[in-house]
Amino acid sequence: MIVVSNQRGIALGLYTAADVDAIHAAFQSLLVQHGATLTDFLLSAPGGQCNCRKPLPGLFEQAVEAFPAITAATSVMMGDSLVDMEFGRRLGITSILIEGGPNSPGPRRRSRERPPTSDSRRWLKRWMLCWMA
DSSP states (O other): OEEEEOOHHHHTTSSOHHHHHHHHHHHHHHHHHTTOOOOEEEEOOTTOOSTTSTTSSHHHHHHHHHSTTOOSTTOEEEESSHHHHHHHHHHTOEEEEOTTSTTOSSTTOOOTTSOSSHHHHHHHHHHHHHHHO
């Protein structure tokens, strides 16, 4: 499994790289508990102008370069935003919208003003347990 993420909130000062690292560590731990392996986290440069900001394909291209066995046909994009879904659509990747997440569209959408700390970790744990069950 490879995670691709824009992490725009770092550039906006909503949270720090250390906050993101803590969430990634919690994610890794949860996956290990369920026998899954996380191979890599690929992040776009916060605030940078590059083709690595979803929905552009740069993060997928980086993943393929690092792990040549990856293909769009064998990949799944799970995300909580319409940008994530557009990323998957443009690449021909099967995509699943996770509703109720911090960035998801609709009435349960949360404010982007909150740092992704313990609240996001609880959301991630619930989401992972649901998908891995």
